[in-house]
Amino acid sequence: MTRSDDHPAPEPARLAERAGLADPVDPGGRADLAVVGAGPAGLAAAVTAADLGLRTVLLDAAPRPGGQFYRRPAPGLGARRPEALHHGWSAFANLALRLGRHTASGSVEHLAEHHVWSVRAVDGGWLLHALVGPEGGAAATVHAAAVLFATGAHERQLPFPGWTLPGVVGAGGAQAMLKAGLVLPGRRVVVAGSGPLLLAVAASLAEAGARVPLVAEAAGYGAYARGARTLAANPAKLAEGAGYGARLLRHRVPVRSRSAVVAAHGRERVEAVTVARLDRDWRPLPGSERRIACDAVATGYGLLPQLELPAELGCRTRTLPDGSPALEVDAEQRTSVAGVWAAGETTGVGGAALALAEGELAARSVAARLRGAHEAPSTQAALSASAALSVQAGPPAQAAPPAPAGPSVQAGPSLQAGLADAGHAADRVMVRRVRRLRAFADLMAAVHRPAVGWTGWLTDDTEICRCEEVTAAQVAEAVTELGAGDARTVKLLTRAGMGWCQGRMCGPAVARLAGADADPVGNRPLSCPVPLGLLARDGQ
């Protein structure tokens, strides 16, 4: 495929300056900050950065900003009450308004339908390569002094017999299709898996007219009691949970914890599921099975950050209590690589409120650091919060291993004054808010961590890898008879994880079946399929 003319770029004039991989970038046209992802974190970061005077480019794969969380019906659908499908809509409305002002004035360039597939250090900054248009037929590059990853998350799936039947869809997928297209996967939808998203999805489906005969949550909600102090510190989060509970009650949606869909039945599409009770380790309890008729299943076992781009740059990761990987960041959202910030689900799945706070905090840090890089700071007055209030379990990120071309953004303590100058009190408030919400996210992750017993509902012919159609028996053979001790070896022996989705769907299951107790980071040199023609030109 070559660059085609049938996908006009959203902003042809600006794009013309940037397009053309053989002749990449006019250094003088460099932006201060490139934000990758226009969900809650990316939006908050972009408008905050622009408020602080940074020339900001916001790149996003979707046609309209909002990310998965704030997905909304296309304008042609004429939704007069889109907020009916959303929690926290006013925050988005406010950000969208500010983004509109900034794009109109030119302080933010919003590049919609730009899917960033590679970021590399060049000329003391970062060069971002993007595919343009829904099918990625054209290319664009953006050069920026700093980059901020707000690339969000996708759903973690655990396979069960029949999960490849049409009508079995991701819980997040059902939510996304409903929010954007105003469609339902069926009339009678069983919601199953683990994590708070299930309640939000079930409430939305019921309010949109679907019957939800059951929400099956694999974890026990009682585990939240272990985090009483964290709960008490997050009344808004408690109220959010209670709100979902009330909405489900209103629609008579039963929620059953320590339960799972252990099989889906049907020929051409799902017609029923078997639900079983689980023990503490998620082992199905024999004799507890019951069959529920349905024409759709919405399933998901939590969310996993999309880390391909920062992982490729060498940003350090840590493992959350649920086994998911996340970028290690310091108290001002800096990753371990100088010049690279991260916010939102990339630093650990924690929801929109946390993402908004982190996005704003990250942008303030970028502004302070970039300013500091040009004006010698007069004081070492550190953001003492940086170490003391470290919001992460791991050690605070140290000065980075130098990237090949050496970004000009400095990361050392000599710039600690920067953030303080930008508004010391406000920053401390932000840091505290992030820490409080992060503690809640860690509690949720601990409660909903997939336990080992889930493999008890697999059968030999359960497909583990949807793309390559690799069964549980094939994976088990690779592990037990051929000695594969990790997901990569299983992949080489069985092709599980080698297909179109690059292991995003089966990776968590394959890793666990191969003996791991955590999700793979997902190192992928390219974050999405890229036409060979574009790669060839990039190499010239």
Place this chain on the structure above:
Amino acid sequence: MSRDPFDLVRARPEPGFTFDFDGAPVPALPGQTVAAALWASGRMSWRSTRVGGRPRGAFCGMGVCFDCLVVLDGRPNTRACLAPATPGAQATTQQGDGHDALR
């Protein structure tokens, strides 16, 4: 209580259109993806897998899983959950990797 998603958000869609799926007209509204229009018409599968020949449709709904691949206007391996439905478009069930015609 809402009867359907349009009722829930008080939608007043612009005039709809049809596109062609495996020879049958499928109604769609402006801004809906191919996958959304197919769901609305009760169709949940539009791909037959390479190995087992099993039916598949949209799964992740956000362009990540590639289960919803469809042949759209002659282009195989198009993600139906991302591709907007357009008036008069031709969509067909994708058989295997979608390149049978080239063999």
